[in-house]
Structure formats: C-alpha cells, structure tokens
Amino acid sequence: MRRPPGARLRGRCQALVLVGTLAIGSESLAASPAESADESAAFDQLLKLLAERRHDHVTFTEVQELAILDRPLRSSGELLYDAPDRLEKRTLEPRPEDLVLEHGMLSVERDHHRHSVSLRDFPQAVPYVESLRATLAGDRAAMARYFTVQFSGTLGSWTLALTPADAILKRSVQHILITGERDRIRTVQIRQSDGDTSTLTIGGEVGP
Amino acid sequence: MTRAGKAATLIWALGALLAAVIAARASYTADLSAFLPRRANAAQRLLVEQLREGPAAHLIIAAIGGADAATRAVVSRHMALQLRADPAFLAIDNGDTAQLERDREFLFEHRYLLSPRVSPQLFTPSGLHQAIGAALDVLASSAGPLAKPLFLRDPTLETLAIVESLDASRAPHTAAGVWSTPDGARALLLAHTRASGADIDGQQAACGAFENSFAAARAALPAAQRSALSFSMSGPPVLAVASRATIKSQVWRLSAVSAVAIAALLIAVYRSLPVLLLTLVPVASGALAGVAAVALGFPAVHGITLGFGVTLIGESVDYAIYFFTQRSSDFRRALWPTIRLGVLTSICGFAALLPSAFPGLSQLGLYSIAGLTAAALVTRFVLPAWLPRGLRMRDLSAAGSRLERLCVRLRAARGALLLVAILAAAVLYLHRGALWSRELAALSPIRAADLQRDEELRAAAGAPDTGYIVVAAAAERETTLQAAEAVSARLTPLVDRDVIGGFDSPTRFLPSLAAQEARRHSLPPANVLRMRLDEGLRGLPLSAARLEPFVSDVERARDGPLLQQADLGGSSLGLAVETLLVRGSAGWSALLPVSAHDAPDLPAAAIAQVRGAVASASVGAELLDLKREADRLYAGYLAEAVRLAIGGFIAIVLLLIVALRSPVRVARVVAPLALSVLTVAACFAALGHALTILHVVGMLLIVAVGSNYALFFDRAALHPEEGSAPLTLASLALANFATVIAFGVLACSSVPVLADLGATVAPGTLLALLFSAMLAPAVTRAVAAAAVE
Numbered sequence A: 001m002r003r004p005p006g007a008r009l010r011g012r013c014q015a016l017v018l019v020g021t022l023a024i025g026s027e028s029l030a031a032s033p034a035e036s037a038d039e040s041a042a043f044d045q046l047l048k049l050l051a052e053r054r055h056d057h058v059t060f061t062e063v064q065e066l067a068i069l070d071r072p073l074r075s076s077g078e079l080l081y082d083a084p085d086r087l088e089k090r091t092l093e094p095r096p097e098d099l100v101l102e103h104g105m106l107s108v109e110r111d112h113h114r115h116s117v118s119l120r121d122f123p124q125a126v127p128y129v130e131s132l133r134a135t136l137a138g139d140r141a142a143m144a145r146y147f148t149v150q151f152s153g154t155l156g157s158w159t160l161a162l163t164p165a166d167a168i169l170k171r172s173v174q175h176i177l178i179t180g181e182r183d184r185i186r187t188v189q190i191r192q193s194d195g196d197t198s199t200l201t202i203g204g205e206v207g208p
Numbered sequence B: 001m002t003r004a005g006k007a008a009t010l011i012w013a014l015g016a017l018l019a020a021v022i023a024a025r026a027s028y029t030a031d032l033s034a035f036l037p038r039r040a041n042a043a044q045r046l047l048v049e050q051l052r053e054g055p056a057a058h059l060i061i062a063a064i065g066g067a068d069a070a071t072r073a074v075v076s077r078h079m080a081l082q083l084r085a086d087p088a089f090l091a092i093d094n095g096d097t098a099q100l101e102r103d104r105e106f107l108f109e110h111r112y113l114l115s116p117r118v119s120p121q122l123f124t125p126s127g128l129h130q131a132i133g134a135a136l137d138v139l140a141s142s143a144g145p146l147a148k149p150l151f152l153r154d155p156t157l158e159t160l161a162i163v164e165s166l167d168a169s170r171a172p173h174t175a176a177g178v179w180s181t182p183d184g185a186r187a188l189l190l191a192h193t194r195a196s197g198a199d200i201d202g203q204q205a206a207c208g209a210f211e212n213s214f215a216a217a218r219a220a221l222p223a224a225q226r227s228a229l230s231f232s233m234s235g236p237p238v239l240a241v242a243s244r245a246t247i248k249s250q251v252w253r254l255s256a257v258s259a260v261a262i263a264a265l266l267i268a269v270y271r272s273l274p275v276l277l278l279t280l281v282p283v284a285s286g287a288l289a290g291v292a293a294v295a296l297g298f299p300a301v302h303g304i305t306l307g308f309g310v311t312l313i314g315e316s317v318d319y320a321i322y323f324f325t326q327r328s329s330d331f332r333r334a335l336w337p338t339i340r341l342g343v344l345t346s347i348c349g350f351a352a353l354l355p356s357a358f359p360g361l362s363q364l365g366l367y368s369i370a371g372l373t374a375a376a377l378v379t380r381f382v383l384p385a386w387l388p389r390g391l392r393m394r395d396l397s398a399a400g401s402r403l404e405r406l407c408v409r410l411r412a413a414r415g416a417l418l419l420v421a422i423l424a425a426a427v428l429y430l431h432r433g434a435l436w437s438r439e440l441a442a443l444s445p446i447r448a449a450d451l452q453r454d455e456e457l458r459a460a461a462g463a464p465d466t467g468y469i470v471v472a473a474a475a476e477r478e479t480t481l482q483a484a485e486a487v488s489a490r491l492t493p494l495v496d497r498d499v500i501g502g503f504d505s506p507t508r509f510l511p512s513l514a515a516q517e518a519r520r521h522s523l524p525p526a527n528v529l530r531m532r533l534d535e536g537l538r539g540l541p542l543s544a545a546r547l548e549p550f551v552s553d554v555e556r557a558r559d560g561p562l563l564q565q566a567d568l569g570g571s572s573l574g575l576a577v578e579t580l581l582v583r584g585s586a587g588w589s590a591l592l593p594v595s596a597h598d599a600p601d602l603p604a605a606a607i608a609q610v611r612g613a614v615a616s617a618s619v620g621a622e623l624l625d626l627k628r629e630a631d632r633l634y635a636g637y638l639a640e641a642v643r644l645a646i647g648g649f650i651a652i653v654l655l656l657i658v659a660l661r662s663p664v665r666v667a668r669v670v671a672p673l674a675l676s677v678l679t680v681a682a683c684f685a686a687l688g689h690a691l692t693i694l695h696v697v698g699m700l701l702i703v704a705v706g707s708n709y710a711l712f713f714d715r716a717a718l719h720p721e722e723g724s725a726p727l728t729l730a731s732l733a734l735a736n737f738a739t740v741i742a743f744g745v746l747a748c749s750s751v752p753v754l755a756d757l758g759a760t761v762a763p764g765t766l767l768a769l770l771f772s773a774m775l776a777p778a779v780t781r782a783v784a785a786a787a788v789e
Helices: A037-054 A125-139 A140-146 A167-172 B005-027 B041-054 B069-086 B097-107 B124-140 B144-150 B158-165 B200-219 B236-270 B273-296 B302-326 B332-352 B357-384 B397-412 B414-431 B448-461 B477-496 B513-521 B528-535 B546-557 B572-580 B603-616 B626-660 B665-684 B693-718 B727-747 B751-777 B781-788
Strands: A053-067 A074-080 A084-092 A097-102 A105-110 A113-118 A147-154 A156-164 A175-182 A184-192 A197-205 B059-065 B089-093 B173-175 B176-178 B187-191 B230-234 B468-476 B581-584 B587-595 B623-624
Touching: A037 A084, A037 A125, A037 A147, A037 A156, A053 B124, A074 B124, A084 B236, A105 B603, A113 B546, A125 A140, A125 A175, A125 A184, A140 A147, A140 A156, A167 A175, A167 B468, B005 B273, B005 B357, B059 B069, B059 B200, B059 B236, B059 B448, B069 B089, B069 B173, B069 B176, B069 B187, B069 B200, B089 B572, B097 B158, B097 B572, B124 B144, B144 B158, B176 B187, B176 B468, B187 B448, B187 B572, B200 B230, B200 B236, B230 B448, B236 B273, B236 B448, B236 B727, B273 B357, B302 B332, B302 B357, B302 B546, B302 B693, B302 B727, B302 B751, B332 B357, B332 B626, B332 B693, B357 B626, B357 B693, B397 B727, B397 B751, B414 B477, B414 B665, B414 B751, B468 B477, B468 B603, B477 B513, B477 B581, B477 B587, B477 B603, B477 B623, B513 B603, B572 B581, B572 B587, B603 B623, B623 B626, B626 B665, B626 B693, B665 B751, B693 B727, B693 B751, B727 B751
Parallel strands: none
Antiparallel strands: A053 A074, A053 A197, A074 A084, A084 A097, A097 A105, A105 A113, A147 A156, A156 A175, A175 A184, A184 A197, B059 B187, B059 B230, B089 B187, B173 B176, B468 B587, B468 B623, B581 B587
8 A cells, every 4th residue: 555645744853863963972984994995995985876876766575583483574665765864664565654764753654643753762763774774875974873884895795784882772783784786775684682683675666 | 085986996906806817817829710700500610620620730840951961861860759759749750761661561461451452352263363463564564673572472462552542642752761842952850749720839839849859959960060950840830839929929019019109199298107107097907808808708818809909009098088188178077978979889889790700800899898898987987086186287278279270271171071082982993893802811810921931841741732621420430431431432433534633531541440341351261262372373473382471461361350540559650540530529520631633723623523422422421622611701701790890880870870869960970980981991992902801890990989089079069168179189189199009000010910900990090080170060269268158
C-alpha cells in the first residue's frame, strides 16, 4: 500500500539539531591506523561522491535473524533520501509502515497513526538512523560522532565498519557494516549486542 | 456627653467589637469561586467542579532554566526525590526514565487485566495465530527493538497495545533524561497537589514547598553552577495563590493610598486633626460592618469584595463631610433627612445586587448595604456626641461662594447637556454590537503576563488542554468505570476515523472490575493454551516450546487478583486515574478529556458526532465544552447584572417618587444621574473598551453616589432657608473630590476587575455632580437671604 505523497511531518523548528548541538567536540576524523594511504584516499573520494548525490529512491529488502525465532523475518519496501537530512523508509511488506527522519525529527506512521519524536529525545535511536543518513550524506563528522569508522576495499567495492564509540551505544549495537560500489550503497548490516542481525539490501532504483 | 450620646457610643463600641471578632474569624478566599454561580444547572455544576477540582486545577508546572542540561537534570531529579516524599503532592512527574520504567513494568505486569484486546477470541488458535503474526510484523519493523525483549512473555504484544493507546504525542520532550521544554532550554517538572483548587492555603503551602525544594537542590550544587539557575512555575494553583496575594496587597495598598490621599485632602481643607479623625470614624466603622456582614452571609469573604471596600471609603466619607462642612445648619432637622434619603437610594441600588447568582455581586451588595448603613448611623448618632467642645474648623463659605458663581455660569450652559445626551446615545447606538465583553476571562483577577507564562509552560509540558471533557457519572466507582468503558467503546471509532484526535479515560489503567473479571476469565489454563499455541503457530517462524514464558505468565494472571485503585499507588498511572476519576458530592465522575485532531478546537461537526456517540452509549454521560460553557455562564451573569442594575435603578426612582412626592423633583434628581451613566458608557464604547459586569456595577455606584449630590441640590432649591447654599456646594465638591480620589486609585489597580470599577465610577460621579449642578434650579443668595429673614 502506497502512502499518499502528502504525508508530511508535523515536526518543525528542530532543523539544526543534528548538525548543531551534537557537533561540538568532533572536529576531525583521524584516519584509523589500519587504513592504507590508498584506502584513505578512496574513502575521501567516496565521501565526496556520496555528498554529491542529492536524491535517491530505491527498493530494499531487510532480513532479520533473531535468536528468539526459528526462522528469519523478512520485510521490504522503498527508501527515499533527499540531501542532506531527509531519509524515509517505507516498509510495504509485511506490515506497512512509514518511517521518516527529517530535520532531526523522527516520525513513524503505522495503522494510520503518526507519532513524531525529536531524535534528541531518543538518543538510543540515533545510531540506527544516523549510520545510514550520515553515510548517504557523506557526512564524515556525523559518522565520527557516534562511531569509530573503518574503511576498507576500493572505491569500486568498499566496506565501512562502524563501531559504536560510546558505552551506552555499545550496549545495543556491536557494529554496523555498510558495503557499496562507488556512490551506491548495497547492504547495511547491523549486528546487535545480543547477536541478532538485520541486513538491509538495497535494490534497484525506483523511477520518479 | 448626653445620655443618648453615651448610649450611642456604647452601642457603637459593642458593635465594632463584635464586627471585629467576626471579621477576624472569617475565612478569606481569592479563587475563582466568586465567579461561579450559586445556583447552577448540571452542566454548570460540572464546569464549576472542573474549574475547582478537575485535573487541571491541581497541576503545577515548574521550569528550571539556566546552566546546562545535565545540571538542570540533576536539579530536577533532586527536586522530584524530595517532593515525592511530601504529602502535599499526589505525584511528581519529571519524565525520569527510572519512573517511566516502573510505569512500564506495571503495565507489563497487569497486561492481561488492562488490555482491551484480551477476550476469549484472542486465545483461540486462530486468534493467537493472527495476534502473534502481527507481533512478528512489529518485530520486523522499526518498533522491533522495543518489542523484542517482551516477545517471549508477551507474544501478542499486549503491553505495546496499552502503551500505544496512550496519547504519546502529548508527552513533553526529554533532555538529559528528564522532561524539558521543546527548545531544550529548561527542565520541566509536573506536580499534582493534594489540596483542591479551592484550598488556597493548601496550594500556597505546595507552592512554597516547590520553591524550597528548588533552593535546596540548588544549594546542593557546586557554587559555580548555582548562580546561572533560574526557576519559574505556573498552573492554576500558582495563579490562584498569586492572584490572592495580588488582591491582598492591592486591597491593602489601595486602601492605604486612598485613605492617605483623602486624609490629606481633608486636613488641607479643614485644617483640624480632630475633624479628620472623626471623619474617619464612620468610614472605618462602615468597612468593618461590611466585612462582618459578608462573613456572616457567605462561607468566605472574597478578596475582590475587600477591594470594593475602597469604594466604600469614597462614599461613606461623604456623610461625615456633609456633617462637618454644613455644621452651621441644624444637622438633625436639615441635613439628616437628605442624607437618609441618599443612604436609602444607595441601599436600593445595592439591594438589587443581593439576589445575583454571581456571589461576587451579591457579596458586593451586602458589603455596601451594611457598610453604608453603619457609616450613616455612626455619622448621625455617634459623631454629634463626640464633637469636642469649641471645635474650631475652617469656614468654607468663601470657597462655597466661588463655587456658587461657577454654578451660575454652568447653569447658563445647561442647553449643552442635550447635545451631550444625543451624542452619547449616538455613540452607544453605533457601537451597540461590540458594547459587551462576552468572555468569562474578562472577570479573571489574574494578570495578563501571568496568564501568558502559564500558557507557554502548559504548551511546553503538553499538559492536557481540558477544553472538551466527556463526563460519565454514576453512584459507585465500579458503575462509573463501567459507564466510562461504554463511552470509550463509542469514542474509539471516532478516533479511528480522525473525527477526534484522541481521548483519555481512567479505565486505561483502572478498568472496571467487571471488565477485568471478563478478561481474566478469558485466559485459558496452561495445558489448553499449549495445545492452542501448537495449532496457532503453524506457519509462523517459531514453535510453541519457545513461548513457555508466555504460558506461565498467563497462568499467573489467571490466579492473580484483580486490580484495585490502591494498587496504582502514587505512580504516575495512579495519578492519571486519580485526576480522571473524581468523587463528587453526588457520587463518582469519570472524566474523558477529548482532544481535537490536528487543531486546538473541535469543529462543530465533530462536537455533534461526539455528543451522538456519548448519547448512544446510553449511560449517564455528556460532553462538556468548557470554554463555551464558561462563556455562557458569563453571558448569563452579564444579562443578570444588567437586569439587576435596571431593577435597582427602578427601585431608586420609586423610592424617590415616594419620598419627594413630585414628578418634577424626581426627574430633576434622576436626569443628571442617567445622563452621567450614559456619558460614561459612551466614553468606554468610543474608546473600544468592552463593558463587563464590573462596569455595570460601577454604573449602579454612580447612581447611588450621585443621588446624594442631586438630592442636596434638590433640597437647596426647595428649602433655601435651611442651611447655606455655599456650604452645601462646598461639601458636595469636597465629597466628590474624595470619591474621585478613592475610585481613581482603584482605576490604577493591576487587578482588572477593580480597575474597571474605578475607571467607571471616578469620572461618573464627577459628571453626576457637574450635571446635577447644571440641572438644579437657580437659588440666588438674595432669595436665600430673604427666606432666612
């Protein structure tokens, strides 16, 4: 079920939350020692390429492997991205849901009810949404705010390993692996601290 | 002193003592109760109970500003810890995660009694299949991390169903783990006081405890962080306490300022301290008698009534002024009949206020009648006895003569009054649509700045805007809860269809015992549940064996007790129930606040649908539109005040007809009064100032005070041989000056109702004197002198 395009966020005025208040004290991202000079250059190039993309509209499938279940859970839908801080995840199957991150406000619409919260009020949700948003935006500073970032591979086939920087995040997330080719993200895998994983695989582009 | 004088003094002393004792033992209030009707219909009674006892009436919202978020959170937690131990509060909420955790745990623990989805159908194999399938979808969604830890014990996710049914969008923002304003600049604490809205002393104690706890929390911080911190609070208890304090200080200050100003005037004119002191005797006696009479006639003396006391200074001082200034005449024979008629006209005017359903008005009426009677009697019987032998006073004849010449000139211009009348009538006619203020808020003693801060904090805290409430009432708690459940069932479809944004109900956390019993009854025993799970989980990605924790939880709920109100204790859930389930005089009421969808106000169509839904539940419930109900209440008061004022005016005219026995004299007395009222009303209209009840009362006061002037002019014209015209004029001018001072001071009050009254009466009485002088028949000195000879 497609959501009507007019479903916009109620949130406003929090525009600068992510870029503003949280930016304090994270000026630079020191290249990790394991990164070779080539990789470092490729990472810079990747971030540049990513930052140049203004708009994305793709399909996704997500597979979650939970220890409490005998078989994995699957869901699918579409991802929309508008640089630099609007990210929408429209899950169409099995349960329609619309998750929008915009200007630091996170809103979820489900069963015709929309709940919005400021990301600032829910710091525990920040790594989940910020890992993807910051990667899409090529926003090195935002990544560095929450994670230690390790780039490996080449521009044609790369992997970013994000490890939570702070102890509270570490309690829920072990690491996040993002793979891609040039400016296209292919997979986002989140391994939670309890061993459960979710893997988001990006599919083809959806025409306008 | 004569024997009669001694007797009068003794009676006065006893009376004053008695009145002082009554006044000292009286209780004083400054809450909204003065503005609430004594006789009300059911909806109005509910409204009044809401305003005084409803959830909103207990709510204090406090904001901690300055320093950084972490410091504010420390202060917030420190205060919450301290205040939770204080019996003055039902609950303290600061959004502390530990507290939310406890609430969530409670909901989890009692989910099979609380969740409206629990039914025999849910526990059939197909019901389980459907519910667990849906829960798996939630696990796969963004809410997955929330649902995962609960899943094995609560695979149908009843807990989430309960939590989601709460109006989450209303919860305040959070910063550093505690509630904050949306901009994150201030930490927020919400408190519910135990004291009811009418118990201002209790509210004051609670406000004090709040401030002390902030001071203590601040003192516990390192010195460097202390100075930046700020604290403010609002909410009905705070406003009520503040308005009582304002009224108290205003009453005290205004009375003092008027008394000093009038005393200065009198001393400047009379140049005699004994005269000044004696002049104040009737004034003080009248004020005391007024307070005592109200204390006897009403459960509590309202602060606003005391504010009117200032007005009494203005009028009762007149009697003594007439007495002293016109001392050359035979007081008892020449002056007293005129004063007596003046007092009687005033009493007629104020007696019209007595039957008002609006206690503020009837208190004012009683206060004035008792006060003026006492002041007049003291002037008549006590003052003459106390006059020191050989009292020397300035003779005001010279000044009076100048006034007399002025009067002659004024009289020559009396034709202009016709123009004034036409002009005033035209202005009133042109502004006839916007003449009256239609909102109850016009009567509020609360300052606009305080109200604005209240609105800000309220919006920041997402405090329930209790504009629309469905009230379900019944005799018992259980039947009331059942009625609320019946209404909830009818309102839920309206939420789903977006007719209304949502609603709250005490039954969310405290379902009726019947509903709980039915839910508990639908839980199957362990072996049955296992079999049904085996069947129901077919095709789903998990086996029944994994859900053993669920089976044992259900088993436990089957054997567990039902939830009683006491089990909720002082948790924020208990608070929600306590504010939404109130015990009134006639039983219990469940309150279901209804919020609009995407807007502050419900559209008329939505209101009609809600009313329809409530009616279809066929229980004793109805929708209250508080704002409209309040304004309707006010409109009723206003119409009544106008009616009573007109009644008072008619009574005064009848009294004058009986006393003066001449239509011409009555017309001459009444015309200047009517003209002044008309002119003052026209001025307000022209200035765009909507008239309130207090303006109406002010107009009645113009007539009551002004009638004295008109009667003296009438007497002077009829009996020029009695007393001196210049002295009469001088005493009237002086009396009017004193009245204008008293009401002028009142006009400067920051309490809107007092200011309205002052701004009406001060110019009105001045005009009444002026118009009376202009319309009085000419009495030349020659005629007077001839008559005396």
